[in-house]
């Protein structure tokens with residue numbers, strides 16, 4: 438099953454169009470794409486029923502897609518989770534997942550324009566796991582059972598803000614408005630032949646910058662859920678950005694960051710792509726303070 442947020446309304450996505458959930462169910466489920474995660478099992482059973490599958494599909498404009506999970510209560514992200522990205526970052530392989538947060542106000546849709554606050558904004562294509570069932574102290578073997586689905590995300594990062602200060606702190610520099618584009622759809626794990634081995638990548642203005650597979654993660658999706666839920670209670674509709682492979686701009690020689698007028702395209706096998714045009718914010722490009 439694939440779901441999306443079409444202009445603020447929850448829809449089921451099929452090749453030939455969408456089904457509006459609130460209308461198809463006569464109000465059984467509300468239109469709010471966030472509300473469904475608290476009743477995920479019930480929703481899945483309803484969506485799989487023949488009466489729903491036979492509903493007429495409506496064509497749609499993909500530009501109207503918003504983030505499939507618009508208001509998660511918690512957004513976790515894991516840094517340094519691919520060996521080649523650890524190497525290019527010139528740090529040691531983490532013994533524990535390097536967890537930080539991206540504040541939910543940074544979420545954006547798959548085709549939204551992103552405003553660059555500085556000349557130091559970097560790309561990080563990532564698989565994003567969506568929690569579908571409360572998870573606390575869950576074993577890795579049971580972790581996929583707690584996932585509603587997966588989507589695609591960019592963990593955009595202002596490297597100046599991220600790495601400044603007496604000790605680097607990741608969360609603020611990765612939480613400017615628009616710094617977490619996600620979408621275009623949420624895909625349930627059963628739709629993917631190998632949910633732990635998906636090709637992913639991104640390109641800036643057509644130049645491929647990152648290309649890898651999610652099987653290259655140091656901590657797999659189930660392992661991340663086990664490690665994070667050992668400490669935090671994961672709630673339905675929470676997001677986990679699961680890390681990025683090598684090829685970020687800040688690790689290139691010379692360094693390369695996103696510029697106004699460029700387009701960032703990101704993709705993951707089986708889910709789809711994001712296309713985010715970039716424009717200059719009021720602070721750009723004056724603030725180029727060194728990392």
Ligand code: ZN
Nearest residue numbers: 561592680681
């Ligand atoms: Zn990241």
